[in-house]
Amino acid sequence: MPGRLEPDPIPRRDFIGIYGLWAAALAIFGSILGMMRLPKPRVTPEASTKFRAGTPAEFSPGTVKIIPEYNVRLLATEQGFAAMSLICPHLGCVVRESVDGFLCPCHGSRFSLQGTVLAGPAPRSLQWLSITQAIDGSLVVDTAQETEPGTFFQV
């Protein structure tokens, strides 16, 4: 009597047929997975996220310099240098400076002069970016490297 413990043997042709179908399905599925790999680039075409913002001597304390190519605002104070990203953390618009902070034109987020989010849909504050110094003395800002708000780089 065939049962769960002693099942009927699968006929040879059925076995080959079933496994053939599974092999085909796997091959097609694998090809689709392989094809999906293509649209994800291995390297992105953008320039380096690091750039030279100028030498410390160019900035007297209190100077503000906006670098539009990177949407970065460089601030020189007595305490040192600070770089803040002007890209709204909500959906990537570029914020504008107003009298008492920054406004995002796209969805109305408001930030203080330190970049702290005050109102609107922005999920977090504006990013402060890390500053380092190159061998030639110029300040290097890395837009991919976030730092704690209130961090000033001293030369």
Added chain:
Amino acid sequence: MASDKTAAAVQNLKKLSANLRELVIGKGQADQDEIVSIWENLKATPRTLRALVARNGSAAMEGLSRFRENLVKLPGAFRDSAVRHDAPTSDRTRSQAIFSNFFLHIHSTKIHPNSLRISTTWGLGISLLSQFAILTVTGILLMVYYTPSLDLAYNSIKDLHYVVPTGRLIRNIHRWTAHLMVLFVIFHMARVFYTSAYKSPREFNWLVGMLLFVLTLALSFSGYLLPWDQLAYWAITIGANIAASPNELVHALGLPKIFNLGDLNKELLLGASSVGQDALIRFYMLHVVALPLILTLGICVHIWRIRKDGGLARPGGTPTAAGQGVGTVEEIALAPQEQPSKTYGLMCVVRDKSPHTDKDPDETVSSWPYLLRAELLIFMINMLVCIALALFFDAPLSEHANPAVPENPAKAPWYFLGLQEMVSYSAFIGGIVIPTLTVIGLALIPFLDREDGESGVWFGGAPARKIALQSVIVGALAAVLAVAVPVNFGWLRNWFPGIPQLIIIICNPGSLLTLAYVIWSLNVMQQTRSTRLSAIALFTCFLVGFVILTYVGTFLRGPNWDFFWSKSSWPIH
């Protein structure tokens, strides 16, 4: 020389004639007869020759004459090879015309007059098909000049606008027809919903329709980047960041960056971390090849399923008084022993005083010409509207894309402004969670509402109309409240500056509005014990909410997404 020969020939002829006369005069009757017969034969020579050629002449002559015959018969033979029926003058040949034609066979050969009634469908589906055809043709024409590169894209649109013959008109038609198509997809969905046309056996086609709805929006959105103007650049930047907005949640939960699945979405969409050449070529590929291909396939399935699901959902019954009762069979009670052991089905029993010759139970009419004429009319109206819009209004083109300065306000196309209003509360909830839930909710309607009810009838009764009206009021009030409260009183961050981000993300006007709609619809279900009425409540609320948020986004939002009652009160800067 020539005159010598002529003279000689004349001499010979004269001799011949003299000889002949001598011959005829000098001989008897028999000879004369022979001469006459020779003459007769001579006269008949061409004909004889022809007959000879025809009978066993050269193969070349035969082939040529047959070719000449074929040439004469060409138009007729060509028609016969393409069309396999006579001129469509009778119902039979008209049916054949529909049935045997590749382009027409998607129609049934006969159609119910109630399906043809304008109020059954308002011609929305055929309008959409017409608009898709117009978009395809104008799109191909635009591709002749458009170049998808950062340096050339904007200029090629300018060329189309100012230099290319009819370029401006074609681009305008393309733009306005795309807007109309989005509008009509929404109308079409509302029509199908309010006439219960999604009910069994049409559930699957409702799903296909949802796919077409999403694809239509995706096509519009992907087309937006191509002109590479400010509107394009910032709309796609915002769109790509919405795709990346699950990151918000990761950040709010304090998880490490490895969980930033949103970055993967964005990278797949843009091919880079910001909108640039790679994004342009990807969106171009999606807009002109991938999405239209899938949409075409989807449209084919959608129309195929209409036929396989038994045609359009329509009000039942016969359209004329004469047809009342046609096709009904009255059961006759018989004593058990008299009941037949075999039963016979009758296709149609006539129970009336007047004869119903040439009438089937549904009084259907021939699709040719009634349906085809209606379709042509809808197509022509669409052409007229699109061309008229294109003649009177130019498609917008703002200045060249500038990644350093967004437009203020940076507004998406109108059909995304409701979404932008939601996104201005929370990118993740408003841009991903609520739209996804809405699409899933819409897709599930036919599977959750399985009540029997007449398909094809608007609303289907007074209770449904009452619920729909109530839902319009509830939906409108809730939507106005959702906008008015944050505008007048601010939101959680203004009230409790230190509040955790997670609460701000989850508890925002958009999510509360959605929740209110769901609660209202559940309340309707509780009160009426009807899933259909509950579905009407939810659908109506979402429709009204969509309209109000779109209105607010379009007309009441100004620079920095601030609220203004009119554009004239925008600050001058």
